[in-house]
Amino acid sequence: MTRRPLPARAPATLLREAPLLKALFGEAQRLDRLQRLLEAQLQPAAREHCRVASWRDGSLLLIVTDGHWATRLRYQQRRLLRQLQSHEEFGNLTKIVFRVQPPMSPARAAGRIPTHSERAAESLEQTAAGIQDPRLRAALERLARHVRPTE
Numbered sequence: 724m725t726r727r728p729l730p731a732r733a734p735a736t737l738l739r740e741a742p743l744l745k746a747l748f749g750e751a752q753r754l755d756r757l758q759r760l761l762e763a764q765l766q767p768a769a770r771e772h773c774r775v776a777s778w779r780d781g782s783l784l785l786i787v788t789d790g791h792w793a794t795r796l797r798y799q800q801r802r803l804l805r806q807l808q809s810h811e812e813f814g815n816l817t818k819i820v821f822r823v824q825p826p827m828s829p830a831r832a833a834g835r836i837p838t839h840s841e842r843a844a845e846s847l848e849q850t851a852a853g854i855q856d857p858r859l860r861a862a863l864e865r866l867a868r869h870v871r872p873t874e
Contacts, residue, residue, distance in 0.1 A: 753778075754775050754777075754778070756812065757775045757778055757783075757812060757813075758774065758775045760807065760810055760812060760813070761773065761775055761785070761807070764803055764806045764807060765796075765803075769792060769795065769796065771788075772787055772788040772789070772792040773785050773786070773787050773788075773792065773796060774786045776822070778813075781815045781816055781817035781818065782816075782817065782818050782819075782820060783807070783813070783816055783818070783819045783820070784820045784822060785819060785820065785821050785822070786822055786823075786824045787821050787822065787823050787824070788823075788824070788825060788826055789823060789825060790823050793821045793822075793823050796821055797821060800819055800821075803819060804816060804818075804819055807819075840870075841870075843870055844867045844870035845867075847863050847864075847866050847867035847870065848863075848864065848867045850863055851863035851864045851867065
């Protein structure tokens with residue numbers, strides 16, 4: 724049994740009919756507005772390393788890309804707090820919390836075999852020659868064959 728896709732609907736219709744989607748979209752817009760206000764107060768070099776994660780109960784949670792930038796921003800925390808409190812959106816801001824979260828790196832290519840040198844293959848073969856246990860010797864020889872390209 725195959726299912727037919729639902730007919731496409733206009734974004735405005737979706738936002739009117741789905742309250743959860745409307746709330747999620749509103750929260751995304753709110754965080755975007757807070758991010759722009761934050762970036763206006765940060766030094767240009769720090770802007771790409773700092774993102775607004777949440778804002779509730781007087782606490783602003785900022786995600787920073789690494790410890791270096793988190794430390795630099797912690798030194799500027801009082802100044803940043805005063806400047807942000809001057810904006811209506813941050814009127815009841817009482818503290819800023821910094822969390823370090825490195826950016827997600829692309830996943831390693833599947834099936835990629837690390838390359839080893841010819842010298843590593845020779846070393847494995849020499850080690851295998853001196854091993855008495857036949858299973859261990861065979862395993863080392865297999866490793867050496869994997870290192871060397873088959874011709």
